[in-house]
Amino acid sequence: xxxGGSRYYQPELETMDRAGIEAIQEEKLLDLLPYxxxxxxxxxxxxxxxxxxxxxxxxxxxxxxGAPFLSKDAIRDFRDRHGDPYGGLLCIPESELTGxxxxxxxxxxxxxxxxxWGGGRDDRAPALVREFYELGTRPGDxxxxxxxTFRGPSFAVVHPLGAVPIFIDHTPDEIxxxxxxxxxxxxxxxxxxxxxxISELARVAARDGIDMVDVFSxxxxxxxxxxQLGVRSERxxxxxxxxxxxxxxxxDAAAATECREHDGCHFWEDGVLVEHLDPDGTDPVPxxxxxxxxxxxxxxxxxxxVRYRSDDLVDVxxxxxxxxxxxxxxxxxxxxxxxxxxxxxxxxxxxxxAAVESLDETAAGLFQIVRSDRDAxxxxxxxxxxxxxxxxxxxxxxxxxxxxxxxxxEPEVELVPDAQLLALGPPHKIxxxxxx
Amino acid sequence: xxxxxxxxxxxxxxxxxxxxxxxxxxxxxxxxxANKNLATLGVERGARALVTSxxxxxxxxxxxxxxxxxxxxxxxxxxxxxxDAFRTxxxxxxxxxDTAIGIxxxxxxxxxxxxxxxxxxxxxxxxVAARAxxxxxxxxxxxxxxLWLHVGPTIAVECDVGAGAHIxxxxxxxxxxxxxxxxxxxxxxxxxxxxAPTGLRATVLTDPCACGRADARILPGV
Numbered sequence: 001x002x003x004g005g006s007r008y009y010q011p012e013l014e015t016m017d018r019a020g021i022e023a024i025q026e027e028k029l030l031d032l033l034p035y036x037x038x039x040x041x042x043x044x045x046x047x048x049x050x051x052x053x054x055x056x057x058x059x060x061x062x063x064x065x066g067a068p069f070l071s072k073d074a075i076r077d078f079r080d081r082h083g084d085p086y087g088g089l090l091c092i093p094e095s096e097l098t099g100x101x102x103x104x105x106x107x108x109x110x111x112x113x114x115x116x117w118g119g120g121r122d123d124r125a126p127a128l129v130r131e132f133y134e135l136g137t138r139p140g141d142x143x144x145x146x147x148x149t150f151r152g153p154s155f156a157v158v159h160p161l162g163a164v165p166i167f168i169d170h171t172p173d174e175i176x177x178x179x180x181x182x183x184x185x186x187x188x189x190x191x192x193x194x195x196x197x198i199s200e201l202a203r204v205a206a207r208d209g210i211d212m213v214d215v216f217s218x219x220x221x222x223x224x225x226x227x228q229l230g231v232r233s234e235r236x237x238x239x240x241x242x243x244x245x246x247x248x249x250x251x252d253a254a255a256a257t258e259c260r261e262h263d264g265c266h267f268w269e270d271g272v273l274v275e276h277l278d279p280d281g282t283d284p285v286p287x288x289x290x291x292x293x294x295x296x297x298x299x300x301x302x303x304x305x306v307r308y309r310s311d312d313l314v315d316v317x318x319x320x321x322x323x324x325x326x327x328x329x330x331x332x333x334x335x336x337x338x339x340x341x342x343x344x345x346x347x348x349x350x351x352x353x354a355a356v357e358s359l360d361e362t363a364a365g366l367f368q369i370v371r372s373d374r375d376a377x378x379x380x381x382x383x384x385x386x387x388x389x390x391x392x393x394x395x396x397x398x399x400x401x402x403x404x405x406x407x408x409x410e411p412e413v414e415l416v417p418d419a420q421l422l423a424l425g426p427p428h429k430i431x432x433x434x435x436x
Numbered sequence: 437x438x439x440x441x442x443x444x445x446x447x448x449x450x451x452x453x454x455x456x457x458x459x460x461x462x463x464x465x466x467x468x469x470a471n472k473n474l475a476t477l478g479v480e481r482g483a484r485a486l487v488t489s490x491x492x493x494x495x496x497x498x499x500x501x502x503x504x505x506x507x508x509x510x511x512x513x514x515x516x517x518x519x520d521a522f523r524t525x526x527x528x529x530x531x532x533x534d535t536a537i538g539i540x541x542x543x544x545x546x547x548x549x550x551x552x553x554x555x556x557x558x559x560x561x562x563x564v565a566a567r568a569x570x571x572x573x574x575x576x577x578x579x580x581x582x583l584w585l586h587v588g589p590t591i592a593v594e595c596d597v598g599a600g601a602h603i604x605x606x607x608x609x610x611x612x613x614x615x616x617x618x619x620x621x622x623x624x625x626x627x628x629x630x631x632a633p634t635g636l637r638a639t640v641l642t643d644p645c646a647c648g649r650a651d652a653r654i655l656p657g658v
Contacts, residue, residue: 085530095482098505100512100531102523110526117505142444149520150491151513153498155443166444167494174492177446177453184455185444425519 007260007323009133009161013270014325018318021269021326026060028298029273033057035091036304042078042088043306046070063307064275064284069294070308075111085112089303092116097302101151103252115152116302128157128191130268131257134323135189135245136220137161142187146170146178146197148226148428163188170428172200179204179215186218192247193224194428198233199364212240223247223257227429228332230365231354248332250274251295251310256330261322264315264329271299274328275307276316279336287317290333311336313348338433340371342379342409349432352381355406361385361395366421370414372436379403379411382434384418441626445495447588449635456589456627458495465623466495466590469604470503473593476602476649477563477582481508483534486527486561488516488543496591500537514543516567521546528557536561538584541569555579565593568636568656585654588619588634589627592654597646600639600653610652612640617654 008014033054036043047053050068057063075087082088092114099115137143139162145155148170155165166181168174170192178201181187205212216222222237225247229237237244247257248265254272256265267274275294278285285291293312297305313333320326334348341347349369357365366384381403389395396413404410421430442463446453458466479485485504489497493516504511512531514523521543527533536558547554555577558564565584566574574581583594585601590608592601603610609620617636621629638656645653 097510100484100510100527102512102526105522105526110523112530145491147491149513149515150489150494150497152501155491155494159442164441164443165494167446167491169490169492177455181444181455 007134008325009130014130014327016326018326022060024270025273025298029060029063029296030057032296032298032301032304033063033306035301036306039091040089040304040306041082041084042070042075043304045078045088046074060273063273067307069282070306072111072309072311079111086114086303087111089305090114091304092302099152114303117152127255127268128257129160131223131245131247131259131266132158132163132189132191133161134259135223137163137189139163141189142166142185144168144178144182144187144190146174146190147192158189170194170197172196175200175204179210182215182218188218188220189222190219191223192226192428193222193237193244194226195230195233195365196422196428198229198236202236216240216242219243221245221260225249227432228350228353230357232357232363232365246332248330250330251293251305251308251312253295253297253300253305253308259321259323259325263322264317264331266321266325266327266329269327272297274316274330276314276330277309279313287319288315290315292336293330313339336374338369339374340369340379341375342377345407345409347379347407347409351407352403352411355402356381356383356399358402359395359398361389362399364418366418366430368421368430368432368434370434370436379407379409380414380436381411382414382416382421384421385415386418443495445589446492447496447586447634449588449633453492454588454632456495456629459626462625462627463499465607466499467502467506469590469607470499471507472604472649473591473602474500474503474507476593476595476647477535477537477565478596479504479507479509479535479563483507484510484512484531485535485537486512486514486524486533488514488524488536488538488540490516495589496586497538500591516540516543518542518546518549521552522550525550525552525557528561533561535563535565537565539564539566539570539574539581541567541573544570544573553577583656585636585656587617587636587654588632589629590619594653595645595647595649599645600641600655602645602647602649602651602653605651610640610654612638615639 037054046068078088097114098117101113102110141163143158143163144166146168221243223245245258250256250267256267258265273296276291277294279292290313293310293314295308315331318328356362356367362385368382370380370382392415399413400411424430440459442458442460445458446455512527558579564581566581571581571583583601585592592603594601611618615637617634617638618631620631638654641653
């Protein structure tokens with residue numbers, strides 16, 4: 001399966017030409033559509049309402065031209081109308097499920113995710129095996145898993161690579177143990193780091209005189225995901241000699257991760273069909289422009305998402321990467337639900353992030369966009385501060401000026417203690433948008 | 437050597453973590469232990485179970501999760517943390533569960549934060565297996581919780597007799613040393629575990645249990 005000394009875990013699949021990728025996609029899609037239509041009540045309802053039948057779809061082009069869309073709202077609506085906890089997506093008898101998991105719930109109430117372990121998938125590499133091979137994981141290596149959830153065998157992805165996982169909870173309380181185990185086992189990789197952990201690492205390093213360059217010296221790469229790293233976090237990691245790899249979900253259907261070229265997150269197109277469409281329409285948008293991520297999970301036989309509008313705003317390219325891989329790459333821009341439009345100007349959290357971090361008192365980068373609707377008369381921000389200011393009014397003015405300089409809109413700034421915002425989130429991030 | 441390792445587990449002794457390597461062969465035996473514990477809880481094929489645990493506890497809980505799958509159950513997972521208590525609430529207010537495993541004091545704290553009456557929430561679950569710090573709180577709320585006791589690298593569980601948590605005697609020997617439980621692995625493992633302190637203040641009971649399990653029971657807080 002692997003390629004000896006090369007950087008590819010599955011060289012033939014990872015570097016196949018566009019025609020080969022689309023042939024795999026078309027074969028899987030044409031197998032999936034009648035299966036899902038016959039078994040998924042929501043998909044059947046959606047396609048019937050649109051007057052489209054799977055027999056109308058004979059090519060990828062037919063699908064892109066005429067298949068109707070699913071959305072998270074449609075799934076929740078079906079769930080509420082029918083009392084179906086799986087939102088009409090389930091394609092197998094409930095009695096055949098081995099697990100009932102859930103989405104994170106960071107963008108609303110969690111929804112149930114039905115699972116059938118060992119079923120519903122072909123023999124392609126599970127998510128992250130190719131990525132961790134690219135990162136440099138090899139037999140006998142140790143690999144740190146510092147995750148905020150334990151819901152299934154996410155750590156097991158290093159077992160096919162012959163590596164050994166180390167388990168640590170993703171919380172600032174575990175920093176001392178992370179340092180100890182890193183020095184003892186000298187792991188080659190880490191999944192996952194966050195702004196919250198990096199801030200605590202810096203604090204502990206300063207307090208206890210720990211050499212973080214030494215702590216991270218064995219790591220060939222550290223994966224981060226969930227939310228972007230702030231400028232301060234990136235600077236600290238660079239000082240510690242850490243190479244980071246961005247990782248993101250692909251619309252609840254797959255995952256995407258940077259390679260060592262750091263030029264977008266690869267999504268594996270032999271498992272997911274990605275479209276990149278006008279957020280307010282159905283037309284494709286060109287590579288390199290902000291569009292909505294729309295996904296179809298090609299291998300899922302339990303609860304497949306078919307043409308699912310993810311609400312994620314992304315840039316996409318299918319140009320061959322510098323690493324030689326031919327699968328598409330994406331850059332996460334934000335979520336439609338996180339966007340506020342002021343005077344016709346789109347603002348996402350990442351647009352104001354660096355400005356907030358640029359001031360010492362707000363360097364933790366803790367802030368929220370406060371909005372009631374997507375369109376707003378003014379930009380409102382709730383910004384965390386470290387409590388060192390003696391003049392909150394002046395600090396508000398400096399934050400507002402920094403943000404105005406970055407996005408061209410003068411915001412209204414509400415200052416709150418950092419701890420108040422940290423208390424809102426899971427261990428690795430905070431909600432970046434709050435309802436007014 | 438490391439090629440045969442499954443992972444690096446840990447357990448807490450007081451404020452300190454003890455780290456221990458787990459070999460593939462260790463995991464197989466831990467799965468057998470987990471199966472005994474699940475049988476003690478009465479988990480049957482077709483049942484539905486909620487497991488609350490943390491990633492740092494993977495060495496103790498992965499055998500439980502695999503055991504549930506092999507037993508033909510449906511499993512849900514939530515973190516045993518204060519923040520993730522909303523997920524425990526969501527599951528228990530949704531599908532019907534036969535067993536809830538590993539309920540922690542942090543989860544109960546989180547449910548308190550959410551103003552969830554724990555007696556009402558857990559009353560719909562026939563078997564609730566809770567950690568030492570949570571079991572009395574549940575019982576005080578009217579939930580007949582069973583003790584799900586972390587004992588260093590392994591877990592002991594209370595049967596329906598309710599007279600202490602059984603520890604798998606095929607794998608582990610325990611003794612009380614000045615009231616602290618020390619644990620010894622009976623079989624070779626990747627880690628040397630020989631009279632290892634657990635930080636657990638308890639009594640070891642060796643008299644026969646009415647449930648039929650012959651192995652020793654651990655009664656904490658004595």
